[in-house]
Amino acid sequence: MKPLRAAQREALTAYSFVLPAFVIILVFGLFPVGFSLVISLFNWRIKSGTFIGLDNYLELFGSLENAFGILAGVGLLAGAAWAGKGKPLAWKIAGLALALAGGSALAESLASMAAAGDADFLRSLQVTVWFSLGTVPIQLALGLGLALLLRGKFRGRQAFRAVFVVPFVVPAVASAAVFERLFSLRPESFANQVVHAWGGPTLAWLREPKSLFSLLWNATSGGAPGSLEAYWSTWALGPSLALVCVVIYNWWVYVGYYALIFANGLGSIPPQVYEAARLDGAGPLTMLRRITLPLLSPVTYFLTLLGVIGTFKAFNSLYVLRDPVTGGATDPLSVFIFFVFFHQSRFGYAAALSMVLLALVLGLTWAQRKFGERHVFYD
Amino acid sequence: MKTDIRRGLGAVFALVLTLGSLPLEAQAFDKLNLKGTVVKYWYQHSQARETALQAMIARFNTTNEWGITVKGEFAGGYNDIANKMIAAIAGGATPDLVVAYQNNAATYAQSDALVDLEPYVNDAKFGVSAQDRQDYFEGFLSQDVFPQFGGVRLGWPPNRAVEVLYYNADWMKALNIDAPPKTWQEFYDDCKLATNAAKGTYGYAISPDASNVFAQVIARGGDFQAPQGRGYTLNTKAMADSFTFMQKLYKDGYAHKIAEQYGDQTDFANGKVLFNMSSSSGMPFYGAAIKKGAKGAFQWSVAPLPRTTPQPVQNIYGASVSVVKSTPEKQLASWLFLKWMSEPAQQAEWVKVSNYFPVRRSTAAALTDYLASNPQFADAFAQLKAGKQKAEPSFTGYELVRDAISAAYNQVLDGAPVPATLATLDDKAKKIFNQNR
C-alpha cells in the first residue's frame, strides 16, 4: 500500500480529532433539529401521528397568504439591505423601494396573522423582543461602565471583580426565589418600600400583567380585529411590569459577566494610544468615543450576538419567575413552546413552532453578521 | 330420537351461551403467574408522606400472596411527573403505576398509554366485590371514568381532598360571629368585620387558583363543563356571580391578593386574615404553621364554602393512580397493589400520615382515635360524608384553561368588566378544547 501523503495524513488526524466532539454534537445537538422538522409535518401526539404536511405551519400563520407575505417581506428587506450596501445611488433608491415593499408586506401579514393565526405565538414573540431590547443594551452599557471603572490597578480591584461575577455563578433557582420575594406584591416587599420612599403606589411587580407604558402614561391599543392598527398598536403598550421585573433580574445576573469580558477588551488596548490622545488635548469623552469604543467593537459585537441569541433561547429565569396570573405576559417563545409540548402534548405543532424559532435565531444571527461586520473595527 | 337430538342440541346451545357470556378476563387473569413481577410506581410525595408510603410498600412486598414487588420512586411534583411521563411515553420508558390528575391521564390516554381498569374492578376473582363497592364514595370513583374515551376507567384513587373554608375560630368569637358563614352575604359581612387597616388585618386571602374558582362556581350550583364531556362552559351565571362578588370584596378592601405561594397560609397562621379557602390536604401544614405563628396557637377549623345550593357541593380533588400499559402480569400486579392501598387498614394508616381523605367510608371505624385528636379533620370528614361532590374537567389541555382562568380572575380583581372577560375566557377555553380533542 502506498504510504499516505502528508496532507492526507494530516486530514486523517484532523478528522479523528474532531470526531468525538462532532458525534456528540451531531447526535444531541443537531439530530433534534432534523427530528423536529420531520414531526412538524405530522399531527404528532407524543408517540405517533398522522401525516398532515404543512398544516401545522398553516395553523400558525393563519393562512397561506400570511405565510407568503411574511416570507416575501423578509426576503425583500434582505434584498434591500444588499442593494443599499456600497453601491451607486440608483441601487440605493431601488433598495429603498424594496424596503418599503418588504416592510408593508410584513406589517400586513403580521397583523393578519394576529387575527387568523396563532395570536399567542405572536404575543410571546413580542415578549421575546421586549426582553431582548430590555436586557442586551443595558447589560452592554452597564457592563462597559463597570469595566471602565475597574481599569488600572487599585486596592480591592480583584475583590470587586469577583463580587460582580457572583450573581452569575449563583444557581438561578436559588436567586430567582429571592427575587420573587424582593418583588412581591406585599406592601412591605423590598421593591414596594423603595417605590413608597419615592412617593409611588404599591405595585404588583411580578404579578402585574398590565403593560409598563399603560401604567406610566395610559397607553392603549385598539383597532378593528385584523386591522393593521389592532396588531401594531399592541407594540405601543410595551412590556408588562412583570416582564420588567424579570429584565431587572437578568441585569443583576449578567452585568458583572459582561463587565468582565469588556475588561479584557479594555486591557488589550495599549495605554500609549491614550497617552498620545491626551497629549493632543483630547478629553475623556472624546477618548471614549474615538478610541475606546472603536477598539472595543469586536468585543461589543461578540457580546451583542451572544446576548441576542441568548435572549431568544432564554428559558430558566422566565420559567421560574412566571405566574399564571399574568396570563403569559412573561412567556417568551421558548417557554410558550415548552407549554405547547407538555401541557398540550401537541408535539407536531410544538415542533413547527420550534422550527420557526430556530429560523428566527438563524436569521437574526445572519443579519447581525452582515450589519455588524461593517461597524466592527479590527486592527 | 328427534327430541333427543333437539334436547342434546339445546343443551349444547345453552352450554355455549353460558360459556360465551362468562367474562373472558376472569379466565385470562387467572392464568397469569405473578410470582416475581416487579412494578415501578412514580409518586409525588416527599418527606414524611414519602417515608410512610415506602414503609407501606415494603409491607405489601413482604406480605402479598402473589410474590409481587413494588418499587416506589419520588418523581418530582405533579408538573414534573407530567413532563417526565410525556417524555417517557415518547421514549418507551414508562413506569407501571403513575400518579396523574385526570386531565393528565386524558393526555396519556390519547397516546393509548393507559389501561382501562374497569375489567379489573369487575373481575370475579381480583376485582372489587359488590359489597365493598358500596363502601366507596362513589363520587370519588366516578371521577376516573372518562366519557370522552367511551367510559373507560383510567385511574383508581388512593385518597382525595376537598376545598374547604379555613376559619380562625377564636377571632370569629371575638368578632361575635357564632358560626362560619353559610351564605355569600354572611361571608362578605364577616370579612368586613375582620378588616382593620391600622392593624393590617383583613377578611379573606384571595387564592387565584382555578380549583378555588371551581369551588365557588359549584357552590353556586354551576359547573365548568357541559355534561357528557362535550366541552367547557365558563361563561355562566354562577361564574359571573363568583367573579363579581370577589371583585367587590377586593375593591372594598376586605380581601387581599396572595403575595407569594402559600402566602394565604402564612397570613392565616399569623392571625392576619380571618378566612382562607384551600385544600383540606393542607390541614397538617396549617396546624404546624399556626403553632409556630406570631400569635401563638389559636382555635381554628374548616367548614364547607359559603353557598347558594341547599346542600354543600364540594370540589373533590386529588390525583388518582393510573396503570400504564405493559405486560398482562405487570398490569394485574399494579391493579392488585392499588386495590390493597384502598383497603381500610391501609387507608387508615395513610390518612394518619397524609391527612388526605380515605376513599372508603368504613375507614372511619379504624380512625376513631385519630378523629378524636384531629378535630379539624373530623369536621371536614363529616362534611364530606354529608355533602355532594363534583370534580374539575378532565380534558387534555385543561392545564392551559386553568392558567387562563387565573389570569381572568386577576384581571377582574383589577377592575376589568366581568361579562367581557368571561366571554373572552370562554372563547379561549373552546379553542383549547378543540385543539386537543
Add this chain to the structure above:
Amino acid sequence: MTKADRTKRITRYAVLALGAFVALLPLVYLAANSLKTAPETVTRISPNPFAPEFWPESPQWSNFVSVWEGDQFGAYFLHSLIIGGLTLAGVLTTSVLAAYAFAKLRFPGKEGLFSLLLVSLMVPETVTLIPDFLVVKALGWVDQLAAVTVPFMAGAFSLFLLRQFFRQLPQDLMDMAQIDGCSHLGIVVRIVVPLSAAPLSTVAFLDLTSSWNALQWPLVVLQSPDWRPLSVGLARLVSGSGADLPLRMAGAAIAIVPILVVFLIAQKQITESIASYGLKT
C-alpha cells in the same frame, strides 16, 4: 495626588461599592431569611440590611439541619461533583482536540463543518429535550450516569472559544515540534495545553456552572435517586417545603455555597483568565 485625582478616586470607590451592594443584596437577603423563624419572615422585615429587623432575632441554624437531614443532600452533593467532574473532563478533551484541528490543521470541509457545529448553539432547549431523551432511551442509558454526562461532553461554545485562542498561538512552535518528530497529539498535550491555562479555566468555569445548575434534563432522564444531583434535590425541597420560607432559603443556600466557595477560591484565576483570553478574531 491632586485634588481632582482624589475626587475621581472617591467617586470610583463609591460607585463600585454601590454596584457591589446591589450585586450582593439578594444573597444577603437569602442568608438573613434562611436563619429566621417562619413567622419572622412576615412580622420582622425591613428593606435595609443595616437595620436590625432585616436580620433574625436569633439565628435558627436548625433550619439548615432540617434541610440537610430531610433528604440525602450529602449524596446529591457528591453526585453533582461526580457529574460535573466527568462532564468537564469530557468537554475539555473533545474540545481541545477538535479546536486544535480546526485552528491548526488543514482538511477538506473544515469551514463547513465548523459552521454546522456552530448551528447547534442556536438550537433552543425545547427542541432538544424529547429527541435527546429518545436517543438516551435507545442507548439504554435512562437512569444511568451516562445520561447526565455524555450529552454534555462536547459543546460548540467551548469549541469556539478554544479555537479562537489556538489560532493565535505562534505557528513556529508547532512547526518546530513537528520537525522534532512530535505527533499532533504530542503537540496538543505538550505545547498547546500548557499554554492554554487561561481559556481552559474559562471553559472549566462556564461548564461547571452550567452543569451544577442543570435541572430540566436530569429531572427527565433520571428516575431514581441513584444519580440525583443537587439541583433536583433543591427542586424537591422547594416543592415539599411549602410555605416555610426559611427552609426554602436554607435549601437554596446549601445549593449555592459549594459553587460559591469553589468560585471564591479560584476567582483570581478565573477572572483573570476570562479577562485575558483574546477575543480578536
